[in-house]
Amino acid sequence: MIPSSLPRSSIILIANGLVLLLCGCAAQKHALRSGSPLNAAVTAGPVRLRNAATDIGLNFRWGHTSRRNIDILETIGHGCAFLDYDGDGRIDVLLVGSAGAHLYRQQPDHTFSDVTATALSPPLPHAHFLGCSVADYDGDGRPDLFLTGYGCTALYHNEGNGRFRDVTAGSGLEALGPYDWTTSAAWADVDGDGKLDLYVCRYVDFTPASKQLCGFKALDGSEVEMACSPTTYPPQRGSLYHNDGNGHFHDVTREAGLAETHGNGLGCLFCDVNGDGRPDLYIANDVKPGDLYLNTGKGRFKNVGAESGTAFGADGTVQSGMGVAWGDYDNDGRFDLLVANFAGQPKSLYHNEGHGLFANVSYASGIGASSLTALAFGAAFVDLDNDGLLDIVFSNGHVQSEVERVDSTTSYAQSTLIYHNLGGGKFADVSTQAGPDVLRKIVGRGLAVGDYDGDGRQDLLIVNDEGAPLLLHNESQNANHWLELDCLLKQNGWYAVGTRVSVSAGGVRHIAEVRAGGSYLSADLPRLHFGLGPAAKADSVQVRWPNGHTDHWHDLPADALYRLCPAALHPVQVTK
Numbered sequence: 001m002i003p004s005s006l007p008r009s010s011i012i013l014i015a016n017g018l019v020l021l022l023c024g025c026a027a028q029k030h031a032l033r034s035g036s037p038l039n040a041a042v043t044a045g046p047v048r049l050r051n052a053a054t055d056i057g058l059n060f061r062w063g064h065t066s067r068r069n070i071d072i073l074e075t076i077g078h079g080c081a082f083l084d085y086d087g088d089g090r091i092d093v094l095l096v097g098s099a100g101a102h103l104y105r106q107q108p109d110h111t112f113s114d115v116t117a118t119a120l121s122p123p124l125p126h127a128h129f130l131g132c133s134v135a136d137y138d139g140d141g142r143p144d145l146f147l148t149g150y151g152c153t154a155l156y157h158n159e160g161n162g163r164f165r166d167v168t169a170g171s172g173l174e175a176l177g178p179y180d181w182t183t184s185a186a187w188a189d190v191d192g193d194g195k196l197d198l199y200v201c202r203y204v205d206f207t208p209a210s211k212q213l214c215g216f217k218a219l220d221g222s223e224v225e226m227a228c229s230p231t232t233y234p235p236q237r238g239s240l241y242h243n244d245g246n247g248h249f250h251d252v253t254r255e256a257g258l259a260e261t262h263g264n265g266l267g268c269l270f271c272d273v274n275g276d277g278r279p280d281l282y283i284a285n286d287v288k289p290g291d292l293y294l295n296t297g298k299g300r301f302k303n304v305g306a307e308s309g310t311a312f313g314a315d316g317t318v319q320s321g322m323g324v325a326w327g328d329y330d331n332d333g334r335f336d337l338l339v340a341n342f343a344g345q346p347k348s349l350y351h352n353e354g355h356g357l358f359a360n361v362s363y364a365s366g367i368g369a370s371s372l373t374a375l376a377f378g379a380a381f382v383d384l385d386n387d388g389l390l391d392i393v394f395s396n397g398h399v400q401s402e403v404e405r406v407d408s409t410t411s412y413a414q415s416t417l418i419y420h421n422l423g424g425g426k427f428a429d430v431s432t433q434a435g436p437d438v439l440r441k442i443v444g445r446g447l448a449v450g451d452y453d454g455d456g457r458q459d460l461l462i463v464n465d466e467g468a469p470l471l472l473h474n475e476s477q478n479a480n481h482w483l484e485l486d487c488l489l490k491q492n493g494w495y496a497v498g499t500r501v502s503v504s505a506g507g508v509r510h511i512a513e514v515r516a517g518g519s520y521l522s523a524d525l526p527r528l529h530f531g532l533g534p535a536a537k538a539d540s541v542q543v544r545w546p547n548g549h550t551d552h553w554h555d556l557p558a559d560a561l562y563r564l565c566p567a568a569l570h571p572v573q574v575t576k
Helices: 010-033
Strands: 049-051 080-083 092-097 100-106 112-114 129-135 144-149 154-158 164-166 182-188 197-202 214-217 223-226 239-245 248-251 265-271 280-285 291-297 300-303 324-327 336-339 348-354 357-360 376-382 391-396 417-423 426-429 444-450 459-464 470-474 481-487 500-505 508-513 528-533 537-544 550-557 560-564 572-575
Touching: 080 129, 080 444, 080 459, 092 129, 100 129, 100 144, 100 154, 129 182, 144 197, 197 265, 197 280, 265 324, 280 324, 324 376, 336 376, 376 459, 391 444, 391 459, 481 500, 481 537, 500 528, 508 528, 550 560
Parallel strands: 182 265, 376 444, 481 560
Antiparallel strands: 049 470, 080 092, 092 100, 100 112, 129 144, 144 154, 144 182, 154 164, 182 197, 197 239, 214 223, 239 248, 265 280, 280 291, 291 300, 324 336, 336 348, 348 357, 376 391, 391 417, 417 426, 444 459, 459 470, 481 528, 500 508, 500 537, 537 550, 560 572
């Protein structure tokens, strides 16, 4: 998260950029030689996003009373989530504060009311919560919550009456001690037993006896104390918890082959990378090589980070890995990888070449050079204009609260980055055209994606760790069509995590996967969204369920949400 020295001079950045550009161009040539179809699409109008958070009742605030003496724990940030916790069909919002989670229920007029006091247990004394994940871990059809934190975790069971019950004690997911530092978490059925297991990242070993602040030389020659680099502290390593049923989990990290992660984990997300029906796992580590674990069967994993090309940044060195996203940005039928990282590092885009190999195309794609000055935490693939191509979003904010005193080229608060997918493997920075709320400088951390108001356009929920959240309502105007799918285990059940869907429309094939997790400390809505461009229907929809059963449907009219269940005769159209 923090390099060992500041400032980074502009000369060094330019020099590094030239070297990395050459590496990126070589990687892109390799990607093009692979024969992957890089589909272009036509859109009618720019991406436009407007912050609606204050207008619709998201009144929570994060922040510090002073920008001085903010240590590594205080600068790590918080997460957020989109979810429908009460099954009323309206998307609700979860915001994680240090004292606990805050739940906002969506009303019929798309405003939100704070139901924290009635829905969640009172916050723990002296707690420091950070992130969240959402999943139905016991199969009762209702989404439950898991919160990560420093010296604390919380497992909340959804009771089905608008309330959650704290069931952490005795669950096997309790914090390991007062300095156990858990960050991002993600769910998947790793061994195919029909129950969702949980991977939890851990960061560094930071205690009251550790060095709290480090000195940096200010531009005026004085010394300023700010958060230390993570290299100052020993790493902690994450854990895989097997779901035993009956609300109990046990640690299977070692027997699963996950004990030798590099540590300093900040982001994690499951994805079936090679299409074999088993969920694989990528872990973004801070100033450590990234870990890509292939699921070899029966809940066992093998680390292929280095050999796959996903362990390092564009210049072949370690990066400050934070938020993670998987998505098929070029519609070649393979999931590609996006990783957020530190200022001075090109944000990493890895193209899936097939056969277990990835090419770093950060510079060749167009995101490398323009992302150098940003310090990115949240990362997302999302089709913001429904043209059928996944765009890229980064939420940004520095970790050194007084960094302007040390480096005049950067700032603590930073604006969000929006990259429009041009097709052909190329992206363009359209942040300045996306609206003033995108350009607003915030201390960005967690990021969640979902169409909260059901208008067929994907929205963004962003944590501003020194202020109010941003709910960037998508107000892009174009004639493109869309399709949304709720892939459920059963009627009135929760999402079938691990389901893989292929949609063909207008001669283009799109793939997506149902996941329980997302980006940095946060959780996306598991609903699958497909931009269809000019196509007014999906010619075919193929669904591979977690148990391997496959269903096919044909000629689904666009601009609607459908509910799918295994072996159903027809998709149920929920909205039009």
